[in-house]
Amino acid sequence: MRDVTCRVVNQMPLKAGYWALDVEAPGVAEAAQPGQFVHVRVPGLEPVALRRPFSIFGAEGTRLKLLYKTVGRGTAQLNRLTPGDTLQVIGPLGKGFPLAPQGVPLLVAGGYGVAPLSFLARRLPVRGVTLIGGRTSDDVLAAEDFERLGWTVRVTTQDGSQGETGLVTLPLDRELAHLRGSGEMPELYACGPDGLLRAVGERAIQAGCRGWLSLDKHMVCGVGACLACVQALRREDGTEWIGRVCRDGPVFEAREIVW
Amino acid sequence: MSDVDMRVDLGGIRMKNPVTVASGTFGYGKEYAELIDVTRLGAITVKGIRLQAWPGNPLPRHAEVPGGMVNAIGLQGPGVAGFVRDYMPFLRETGVPVIVNIWGTREEEYAEVARRLSEVEGVSGLELNISCPNVKEGGHAFGTDPRAVSSLVAAVRRATRLPLMPKLAPNVPDIRVFVRAAQEAGADALALINTLPAMVIDIETRRPVLANKVGGLSGPAIHPVAVKLVWEAAQVARVPLLAMGGIVGPEQAIEFLIAGATAVAVGTANFIDPATPLRVLEGIEAYLRRHDMNTVAALTGSLRAE
Numbered sequence: 001m002r003d004v005t006c007r008v009v010n011q012m013p014l015k016a017g018y019w020a021l022d023v024e025a026p027g028v029a030e031a032a033q034p035g036q037f038v039h040v041r042v043p044g045l046e047p048v049a050l051r052r053p054f055s056i057f058g059a060e061g062t063r064l065k066l067l068y069k070t071v072g073r074g075t076a077q078l079n080r081l082t083p084g085d086t087l088q089v090i091g092p093l094g095k096g097f098p099l100a101p102q103g104v105p106l107l108v109a110g111g112y113g114v115a116p117l118s119f120l121a122r123r124l125p126v127r128g129v130t131l132i133g134g135r136t137s138d139d140v141l142a143a144e145d146f147e148r149l150g151w152t153v154r155v156t157t158q159d160g161s162q163g164e165t166g167l168v169t170l171p172l173d174r175e176l177a178h179l180r181g182s183g184e185m186p187e188l189y190a191c192g193p194d195g196l197l198r199a200v201g202e203r204a205i206q207a208g209c210r211g212w213l214s215l216d217k218h219m220v221c222g223v224g225a226c227l228a229c230v231q232a233l234r235r236e237d238g239t240e241w242i243g244r245v246c247r248d249g250p251v252f253e254a255r256e257i258v259w
Numbered sequence: 260m261s262d263v264d265m266r267v268d269l270g271g272i273r274m275k276n277p278v279t280v281a282s283g284t285f286g287y288g289k290e291y292a293e294l295i296d297v298t299r300l301g302a303i304t305v306k307g308i309r310l311q312a313w314p315g316n317p318l319p320r321h322a323e324v325p326g327g328m329v330n331a332i333g334l335q336g337p338g339v340a341g342f343v344r345d346y347m348p349f350l351r352e353t354g355v356p357v358i359v360n361i362w363g364t365r366e367e368e369y370a371e372v373a374r375r376l377s378e379v380e381g382v383s384g385l386e387l388n389i390s391c392p393n394v395k396e397g398g399h400a401f402g403t404d405p406r407a408v409s410s411l412v413a414a415v416r417r418a419t420r421l422p423l424m425p426k427l428a429p430n431v432p433d434i435r436v437f438v439r440a441a442q443e444a445g446a447d448a449l450a451l452i453n454t455l456p457a458m459v460i461d462i463e464t465r466r467p468v469l470a471n472k473v474g475g476l477s478g479p480a481i482h483p484v485a486v487k488l489v490w491e492a493a494q495v496a497r498v499p500l501l502a503m504g505g506i507v508g509p510e511q512a513i514e515f516l517i518a519g520a521t522a523v524a525v526g527t528a529n530f531i532d533p534a535t536p537l538r539v540l541e542g543i544e545a546y547l548r549r550h551d552m553n554t555v556a557a558l559t560g561s562l563r564a565e
Contacts, residue, residue, distance in 0.1 A: 001293050003533060041531060048479050048507065050323050050530060088532070090294065220321050220328070221530045223294070225286030227306075227335045228321045242314055242335065247290070 001093055001223065002027045008085045009063065016138040018069050018112065019079060020057060025064040028091045032059040034120035035096025035214055035251040038066070039222035041088035044077045052078075053219045053246070055115040055191070056092065058122065064089070067115040067141070093222055094250050097212050103185030104128045106175055107151075108168055108200050110192020114141045116214055117191055127151050129175050133168025133196065137161040168192075169199050176207055185209050188254075191216070201254030211254035217245040224248075232258035263547045264554040265540075267301070269499050269522050270448030271422035272356050272384040274301035277516070277555055278540045281503045281526030282306055282360035282386060282426075283332065284477075287346035288353065294533040299540065302356040304524060305346065307388050309362050310372050312338040317470035322459040327478020327505070327527055329457045331471035334362060334388075339375050347381055356383035358424070366411050370418035377419040385421050386501075387412065387446075390428035390453035402428035402453070405440040416445035424501060426450040427492070429481075434488050435495045442498050450501040450524070451492060452485045478527040479505040486518050493519020493560055507535065509542020516543070519560040 006023040014020055028038065039051040052074045058065035068075050081087065097120050105128035107117040114132060121130065129152045134140040136159050146153050154171040155163030164170060179186050186207060190200040191214040204211025217229040224247030233243040233256045240258055243249065265276035279302040285291055288303040297303060315335025322329045337345060342359075350357045359382055363369040369387065376382050389411060390402035401407045412425055425441045427434065429452035441449055454475025459468040467473070485504025492500055502520035505527070506512050512523040528535040547555060 003294050048326055048527075048531070050328060090533075218319060218321070220330075221284075221286075221290070223286075223290045223533075225290035225306075226284065226321075226330075226530060227315060227332050228318075228330070230315070230318065230320075230335065 001090060003088060003090045004028055005086050006064070006089045008081045008083050008087070010083060011079070011081065014067070014141050018067065018138075018141055021066045021068065021078065021081070023064050023066070023087070023089065024062055025089055025091070026062040028089055029059040029062050029064040032056050032064065032092040033096040034099070034123050035116045035212075036092040036094050037250065038064065038089045038091030039093060039219070040066075040078070042074050042077045043085065043087050044080065045074060049074065050220055051090070051222060053093075053222055055214070056119055057115040058119050067112055069112050090222060094246055095248065097189055097214070097251050099123055099125070101126065101187035103187040103209055104179055106131065106172065106186050106188050108172055108188065108190040108192070108196065109133065110168065110196040111135070111139045112141065113190070113192030113196070113214070113216070115191070117189060118142045118145055120189060121146050121149050121151055129154065131156070131168050131171050131175070133157070133192070134162070135159065168196065169203075172200070172203065176203060180207070188212065190214065198259055201257060204254040212251050213254055213257065214251045215245050215249055217250075219246050222246050234258050262553065263544050264556070265544065267499070267521050267556060269302070269422070269501055270384070270424060270446075272302060272358060272448070274356060274522060276301040276540055277522040277543070278512070278536050279304050279358065279501070279522060279524045280529060280536055281524040282388070284526040284529045287342070287350065289346060289349045291529070291533055292349075295537060298353050298355055299537055300355050301522060302358050302383065303350060303353065304358040304360060304386060305342070305350070306336055307334045307360040307362050308336050308339055308342050308372065309334070310339055310368050312336065312341055319468060319470055321474070322468040324459060324476070324480070326480030327476055329459050329469065329474040329476050330454070331469045331474030333471060339372055343379050347379060351381035357381055358384045358386050360386040360388050360426070362388040366414040369411060370414050373415045373419040373421070373423075377421050382421065384448075385415070385419065385423055386450055387415060387423060387425040389425055403431055405436050408437055409440040409444045412441050412444035412446050422447040424448040424450050426453055428453055429455050429484060429488055429504075434491050438492045438495050442496065446498055448499045448501060448521075449492065449496060450503065452481070452488050452504045455481055455484065477505070479507055481505050482511050486514050489515055489520050490518040490562065506539060509539045509546060512539045512543060513546055513558070516555070516558040517560075517562050519562070521556075521559050
């Protein structure tokens with residue numbers, strides 16, 4: 001991990017309220033792994049605003065891509081940055097997704113949870129199926145990116161404005177049944193709201209496969225010092241402990257998490 | 260080599276410079292070691308330790324507010340044995356004095372923690388947490404009653420020869436009463452201030468933002484409050500003061516020194532810019548040079564109040 005000054009290269013609108021931010025982050029981007037995050041000091045909120053954590057949406061060379069939704073004063077300020085502006089970034093932080101699936105990878109994304117999974121889709125050695133769920137079509141992001149990389153994509157929206165109507169667990173259950181029928185083992189990867197992660201975790205345990213869940217918690221320090229983002233976890237021997245999402249995660253295996 | 264003498268003696272804790280970190284904002288030092296050179300700190304103050312491991316409060320544990328944050332972490336920690344096993348080897352290796360913040364629910368627990376840490380190589384001093392607003396059982400109940408402070412400090416004093424530094428609560432009618440009580444009971448130094456009791460409400464849900472409902476306010480918002488309390492404390496203190504509260508740069512640290520502090524601690528700012536303690540250190544040195552002072556000790560209590 002390093003604390004570096006990054007230069008904004010580009011801001012690109014994705015869907016309503018969602019943006020992709022490209023920054024030059026030498027020393028951070030090269031080391032970034034899918035599932036890791038960066039802790040961003042948003043300029044203009046100085047001198048006292050806390051940093052904001054963002055999943056790494058992509059990394060190539062010294063270039064880092066972040067995905068964000070304008071939800072509060074931090075992201076609103078981030079949105080005002082233009083090419084050439086600078087910001088402080090600590091990263092890469094946390095433990096990401098393992099990159100050696102034992103089965104067919106199924107990526108399950110909810111809303112902007114698509115960010116680390118898009119990066120993962122590029123780095124996994126094999127292709128599989130990506131399932132993207134959103135409230136409306138405005139919350140379905142980066143579907144084309146996965147297709148371009150050779151992934152099969154299934155989309156659900158709760159209001160039916162894109163893809164199948166309902167929750168992302170509908171096509172997930174079909175994919176799991178299909179793999180079971182053909183005698184193949186899945187490997188699940190998910191990022192999104194807790195409800196989605198829990199549902200995916202339960203299915204991983206049921207299917208007897210691994211389920212890698214990326215938790216989204218509010219953070220303060222981002223490096224494991226302040227203990228603001230803790231999560232109850234279970235070891236293989238059944239004993240429980242309190243982990244830090246920022247340092248011991250944000251990716252945990254489904255069986256580790258005590259909901 | 261610096262031409263300015265930055266060394267200070269904080270009640271027997273010999274620091275090569277007056278800058279440390281506030282307990283709870285720097286983990287156990289290790290967490291920040293990749294981001295800043297922790298060996299340049301005057302001391303490392305670690306997160307609060309009690310006898311046994313402690314789980315802390317439910318989430319959410321923090322809320323951002325204008326000028327700072329409100330936290331109710333609840334003193335989660337590994338207990339004395341876990342701390343010594345998992346973190347002391349790293350801390351010893353830094354060669355930097357280690358100040359351990361300790362707490363308990365009863366006097367005997369504080370004393371036992373102090374006794375055990377006295378036998379640990381590399382521990383340079385104890386900061387007595389008598390003012391954490393986030394744990395019902397411990398801390399705060401002691402910190403706002405001068406007789407309780409006196410009795411607790413005396414009990415811990417009997418248990419250890421390590422430099423003993425109670426951390427005072429800011430929300431008291433007259434800080435001088437607590438300064439006297441603590442130093443008469445055997446304190447070697449005093450730390451102030453702890454966070455200010457605070458609350459944040461989510462107006463959409465009409466619920467408290469923190470699971471603990473209330474927490475402690477830290478950050479630049481509390482800095483002027485802390486300066487006033489340090490200045491008042493200095494008027495009756497016979498022991499050195501470690502000042503903290505809202506330091507984001509050298510200016511706030513220098514204010515504390517002028518008000519009467521011997522050393523300063525950077526807290527919430529570590530979360531925002533981990534290099535803050537080193538910026539503060541360099542800024543103090545530059546200030547001393549600019550004012551033709553060759554020791555930082557000369558700055559302590561140099562307020563021109565008349």
